[in-house]
Amino acid sequence: MTRLTAALVILGLVILVTWALWQRSTAAEARADLAEQRLAESQQREAQHQMIIDSLWDNARRQANQRRALAKQQAALTRIASNRLATIEELQRENQALRAWAGTRLPDAVIRLRKRPAVTGAGAYHQSVRDPQPLQPARE
Structure with a gap:
C-alpha cells in the first residue's frame, strides 16, 4: 500500500505542478x-497624431505659399500705384488745365465723404448708416 500511496502522492504532485504551470502560462498569455x-492602441494614437501633424504641416506650407503670393501681389500693386501717381504728377506738371482743376476745392458732399471714418465692420457700418449728417444728393 505504500507504493500506491507514493504513486498517488507523486501523481498529485505532478497534477499540482502541471496546474501551477498552466496557471502561470495563462497569466503570461x-x-x-x-x-x-x-501596443495596438499606442500605434493607433501615434498614427492619429502623425495625421494631425501632417495636416498642420500642409496647412503651414499652404499659408506660406499664400503669404508669398500676397507679397508678390502687394509689390505689383505698389508698383502700379506708384506708376499711376508718377503719371498723374507728370500730367499735372505738363497740363495747365489739369493743374488748375487739381487745385480747385472739392464739393462739400465729397469733403464730407472724405471726413467720414473708414467702415471697418458691421458695427461701424451700422453707426455710419445712423449718422446724423447724411450726404445730400447733388442739386442741379
Missing part, C-alpha cells in the same frame, strides 16, 4: 495579450 492591445 493574459499579460502578453494586454501588452499587445496596449
Whole structure:
C-alpha cells in the first residue's frame, strides 16, 4: 500500500505542478495579450497624431505659399500705384488745365465723404448708416 500511496502522492504532485504551470502560462498569455492591445492602441494614437501633424504641416506650407503670393501681389500693386501717381504728377506738371482743376476745392458732399471714418465692420457700418449728417444728393 505504500507504493500506491507514493504513486498517488507523486501523481498529485505532478497534477499540482502541471496546474501551477498552466496557471502561470495563462497569466503570461493574459499579460502578453494586454501588452499587445496596449501596443495596438499606442500605434493607433501615434498614427492619429502623425495625421494631425501632417495636416498642420500642409496647412503651414499652404499659408506660406499664400503669404508669398500676397507679397508678390502687394509689390505689383505698389508698383502700379506708384506708376499711376508718377503719371498723374507728370500730367499735372505738363497740363495747365489739369493743374488748375487739381487745385480747385472739392464739393462739400465729397469733403464730407472724405471726413467720414473708414467702415471697418458691421458695427461701424451700422453707426455710419445712423449718422446724423447724411450726404445730400447733388442739386442741379
